[in-house]
Amino acid sequence: MVSGKGGTGKTTVAAALALALAEEGRRTLLVEVEGRQGIAQLFETEALPYEERRIAIGPGGGEVFALAIDAERALLDYLQMFYKLGGAGRALRRIGAIDFATTVAPGLRDVLLTGKVCEAVRRRGPDGGWAYDAVVMDAPPTGRVTRFLAVNDEVAGLARVGPIHHQAQAVMRVLKSAETAVHLVTLLEEMPVQETADGVAELRAADLPVGGTVVNMVRPALDSTAATPLPAPNDLAAALTRAGLRDAEALTAPLLSQGREHVTRLALEATQRDELARLDLPVRELPLLPDGVDLAGLYRLARLLRAQDW
Amino acid sequence: MRSPQEPLETDPLIDDPDTRIVVCCGSGGVGKTTTAAALGLRAAERGRRVVVLTIDPARRLAQSMGLTELDNVPRPVPGIDTTAGGELFAMMLDMKRTFDEIVEAHADPARARAILDNPFYQSLSAGFAGTQEYMAMEKLGQLAARDAWDLIVVDTPPSRSALDFLDAPQRLGSFLDGRFIRLLMAPAKAGGRAGRKVMSLGMAGLSLVTGTLGKVLGTALLRDVQTFVAAMDTMFGGFRTRADATYRLLQAPGTAFLVVAAPERDALREAAYFVERLAAERMPLAGLVLNRVHTSDGAHLGAERALAAAETLESRESASDADRAAAGLLRVHAERMRQLTREERTRARFTAVHPRVPVVEVPALPEDVHDLAGLRAIGDRLSQTDGAQPFG
Ligand SMILES: Nc1ncnc2c1ncn2[C@@H]1O[C@H](COP(=O)(O)OP(=O)(O)OP(=O)(O)O)[C@@H](O)[C@H]1O
Ligand SMILES: Nc1ncnc2c1ncn2[C@@H]1O[C@H](COP(=O)(O)OP(=O)(O)O)[C@@H](O)[C@H]1O
Ligand SMILES: [Mg+2]
Ligand SMILES: [Mg+2]
Numbered sequence: 001m002v003s004g005k006g007g008t009g010k011t012t013v014a015a016a017l018a019l020a021l022a023e024e025g026r027r028t029l030l031v032e033v034e035g036r037q038g039i040a041q042l043f044e045t046e047a048l049p050y051e052e053r054r055i056a057i058g059p060g061g062g063e064v065f066a067l068a069i070d071a072e073r074a075l076l077d078y079l080q081m082f083y084k085l086g087g088a089g090r091a092l093r094r095i096g097a098i099d100f101a102t103t104v105a106p107g108l109r110d111v112l113l114t115g116k117v118c119e120a121v122r123r124r125g126p127d128g129g130w131a132y133d134a135v136v137m138d139a140p141p142t143g144r145v146t147r148f149l150a151v152n153d154e155v156a157g158l159a160r161v162g163p164i165h166h167q168a169q170a171v172m173r174v175l176k177s178a179e180t181a182v183h184l185v186t187l188l189e190e191m192p193v194q195e196t197a198d199g200v201a202e203l204r205a206a207d208l209p210v211g212g213t214v215v216n217m218v219r220p221a222l223d224s225t226a227a228t229p230l231p232a233p234n235d236l237a238a239a240l241t242r243a244g245l246r247d248a249e250a251l252t253a254p255l256l257s258q259g260r261e262h263v264t265r266l267a268l269e270a271t272q273r274d275e276l277a278r279l280d281l282p283v284r285e286l287p288l289l290p291d292g293v294d295l296a297g298l299y300r301l302a303r304l305l306r307a308q309d310w
Numbered sequence: 311m312r313s314p315q316e317p318l319e320t321d322p323l324i325d326d327p328d329t330r331i332v333v334c335c336g337s338g339g340v341g342k343t344t345t346a347a348a349l350g351l352r353a354a355e356r357g358r359r360v361v362v363l364t365i366d367p368a369r370r371l372a373q374s375m376g377l378t379e380l381d382n383v384p385r386p387v388p389g390i391d392t393t394a395g396g397e398l399f400a401m402m403l404d405m406k407r408t409f410d411e412i413v414e415a416h417a418d419p420a421r422a423r424a425i426l427d428n429p430f431y432q433s434l435s436a437g438f439a440g441t442q443e444y445m446a447m448e449k450l451g452q453l454a455a456r457d458a459w460d461l462i463v464v465d466t467p468p469s470r471s472a473l474d475f476l477d478a479p480q481r482l483g484s485f486l487d488g489r490f491i492r493l494l495m496a497p498a499k500a501g502g503r504a505g506r507k508v509m510s511l512g513m514a515g516l517s518l519v520t521g522t523l524g525k526v527l528g529t530a531l532l533r534d535v536q537t538f539v540a541a542m543d544t545m546f547g548g549f550r551t552r553a554d555a556t557y558r559l560l561q562a563p564g565t566a567f568l569v570v571a572a573p574e575r576d577a578l579r580e581a582a583y584f585v586e587r588l589a590a591e592r593m594p595l596a597g598l599v600l601n602r603v604h605t606s607d608g609a610h611l612g613a614e615r616a617l618a619a620a621e622t623l624e625s626r627e628s629a630s631d632a633d634r635a636a637a638g639l640l641r642v643h644a645e646r647m648r649q650l651t652r653e654e655r656t657r658a659r660f661t662a663v664h665p666r667v668p669v670v671e672v673p674a675l676p677e678d679v680h681d682l683a684g685l686r687a688i689g690d691r692l693s694q695t696d697g698a699q700p701f702g
Contacts, residue, residue: 006338006468007576096490143468154433190678191339191368220645231635239636242626243619247610254608255639261676262642268677290648292575 001137002214003145003199004185005192009216011038012293012301013185013286014138018066019302022058026133029120030055030066033113038138039066044295050074052120059303065132067120071102074112110151115167118174142184142199149175149182150206181211186276188215188269193276200279212282215273219288221266230259284308315661317695318597318668323566324353324461330564331454331462332596335475337580338468340572341601341672343367344679344688346465347375347400349568351682352689353461354398355391361399361459363449365442365467370680375400382407384453389682399459405445409435412448416548430534442467443478444553451556473587476557483553566596571660573603573653578660585664597668599692600657604649605673613647616640670695 002014011032018030029052032039037047043055048068056064075098076089092098102109123131140148147154152168152175174180184199186192196213203210231239233252240248240255276283286304289297323329334346343364350362361384367377375387377400384399413431414422425431435441446467453462466475559565567588571581581598588595620640623633661669672691679688 096485099485099490190370190680194369229635230639231632235632236636236639239623239630239632240619240640242633243622243636243640245611245615245619251608251611254606255636255643258606258608258642258646259639264676290652 001139001145001149001180001182001211002185003139003142003182004214004216005143005187005195006141008185008187008192009214009286010141010185011042011138012298013183013214013216013305014136015039015042016286016298016301016305017183018064018134018136019056019058019299020060020305021134021136022056022060022062022064023133024061026060026062027131028058028062028064028134028136029132030064030136030138031117031120032066032068032138033071033117034138034140035068035070037068039068042293042295042298059299059306062133069113069116071109071112072098074116075102078112078115108155110148111155111164111168111171114149114152114171114175118171121174121179139182142195145182145199146202146206146208149203149208153206176207176209178209180209182208183211183214185214185216187217188272190268190272193272197275197279200281210281212284213276213279215276215283215285217288218285230256230263282309284310315665316668318568318599318670319693319695320349320352320596320670321356321693323596324349324358325356327460328564329461329566331450331464331559331562331566333464333466333560333565333567334570334599335466335567335584336570336599337577340570340577341599342468342570343371343465344685345568345570345599345601345672345692346463347371348679348685348688348692350400350461350463351387351390351398351685352693353463354387354396355394355686357394357396358461359397359459360461360463361401361453362463362465363401363403363446363453364465365403365446367402367465368678368680370678371685372402374681377402382411382449387682403442403446403449405442406435408445408449409441425538428534428538430538434538441482443475444482446475447479447553447556451552451559454559473583476560476587476591479553479556480550483550561591561593563594566594568596568599570599570601573600573656575656575659578656582660582663585667595667597670598660598664599670599672601672602674603671604646604653605671606643606646606650608643609647609650611643611647613644613651616644616647620644 002010002017004010004013014032015030018028021028030039039055040046040048043066045055048055048066050068050070050073052065052067054063055066058064079089089098102112117135117137120132121135125131139145150172152171156165156168156172182203184196186196200210233256236252236255237248240251245251284305285308286301289300291297293301324332332346332349334342334349336342343366346364347362347367350360354360362375363384364372364375364377367375372378376385382401382404384401387398387400390396390398410426413425417425443466446464450462450464453459560567569581569584569588571577585595585598617640620637623629623637623640626633629637670692672688675684675687677684679685
């Protein structure tokens, strides 16, 4: 499970992780649940239907499949699976029941989505082995992820008997097992780090397994400045002239003020790193790709994830 | 670099007594809350009586505005300059509390208790995607109705899409007032108007529906929903009506929308959707706040030349400390220039599509904004119309 504050790179990291886990001869499934076609955009393919299809070969040689779960279709699947009621879909839709179940009824949507993911996790292939060696989910953001994952506990309480109750319990067993890990993506900024800390506390309180943090979009540290005290304006001007720059005088003030900002930023990032370290979780890092994440960039991120300890 | 666009002038906007509501919208993390708070503070210090409705402020920012308790009513913000005769109030939205208050205001005490204790209501009020947007609208409507302030600045929820703010309330409103919920209610009031409606669907349809729901949701949950619906009966119609009324308030001439975006592809794409949507809804757009823009006073030195100069210094036989430091600063500059170029390219794409949207740029401060001084600094930049001033 990959979560994190909005915009920190959950979708990107989930996709890179799915690629990274696809070793030679293995299969991974990348799942998205928010109906935004983020995976299709990243892999530069047309919109994904509600169907598992192969979208890439990972850098290790294994296959990556992708699935964009559609809550409405998942509901109809369920009705069919548990009650042989797939045909009732039209009638249900006409009176607004499908809308109710998939967008309004608190939690039901999440039950369907987590249920579908767990089904993929537990599925066996024709040879009796697991259909997928790993399932990676681009999960809802930190603020909602605990409720999302723990929804089946809530449902098992609300629907106290019946197939939904049993299904809910089965899903919780998978999600709380040692085979699940929730990774939280963050930036080295105050709000995302704070949200990560809050998220870790909530996940732990709900008994959900926290994997680690992924610090994304790490900017180059440019150590030379951090290590050296800022030079005096005269010395700087002289050095710039030695470097062959003619407008040295006009450059010293802007360079010094940018240098100060850079030092401030590094100090701030160091504070945020300390905050993350206090969570006592493995930390992985990914650099800011200066030109954004295209397909080549995604593979680069995948290789960088593979190179780190997991 | 100069933009071809008209600058967005925020001071005339917030000074104008006819401006009664300013809505800051945009996708998550771009600086909506910061902008709302900064504009509210500036307007108050320029003499207006202002209330800022924040949704999900960063903890330290909330503290600095005196928002330490979540009591869902506006509180005066301490530490502001009142010499121009203005005042600043701020509040942080508590969506559950707002929902509870609606229930309490529209149902007699016994019925209100029944609703508030209902498990289905508790889940709905705490978590339905859209509840927060609905309650933000609701609160805005309440603040406007009190007529105690001459300017209301509204922050919007951190939705995945800026459009949710406009759409979610109506979605929830039409659910709460809609056909399905009446259908659920049918067994509780057989023979009523809703009952007749259900009959018209045909008996087969009815048993299929309630039977299926019973199986899927579990009869206990279905019973909770039905009790909830029965208890809410008196309030039906009201949700939709109020959501519609607030929507009209947003179309009124005293309202101004500010779309906030960072100079990044995704954020600007959302901003563009929002601009188009506002036009379609005939909602008044004041302009775009491009927040966290990088600038440089040394922009005449490009990234390539800066890097080449850094290399020259580093490869000198007897590089001095000053040489090494200068090389480091040149690399920092090159990095800044690359970012600047990227941001300009992204911005140009937006400008090409929406050349007539006024824009103001707010530079990225080196540190987060978490006190009144920081908000004032942002407010200053919001009021500068020459676009590309560097910071500090
Ligand atoms: N390491 C990186 N380097 C450069 N750009 C990145 C990196 N990671 C993510 N991005 C960019 O940041 C933006 C946000 O990333 P992404 O969509 O993955 O975030 P998200 O957390 O899934 O967002 P949301 O909360 O909206 O779902 C995208 O434009 C993406 O290309
Ligand atoms: N111009 C700016 N310079 C530096 N930091 C900023 C700036 N604008 C916003 N921030 C910081 O960015 C973070 C997100 O801002 P916030 O206003 O909470 O965004 P939103 O309300 O859109 O989610 C906060 O930590 C805030 O202090
Ligand atoms: Mg995403
Ligand atoms: Mg906010």
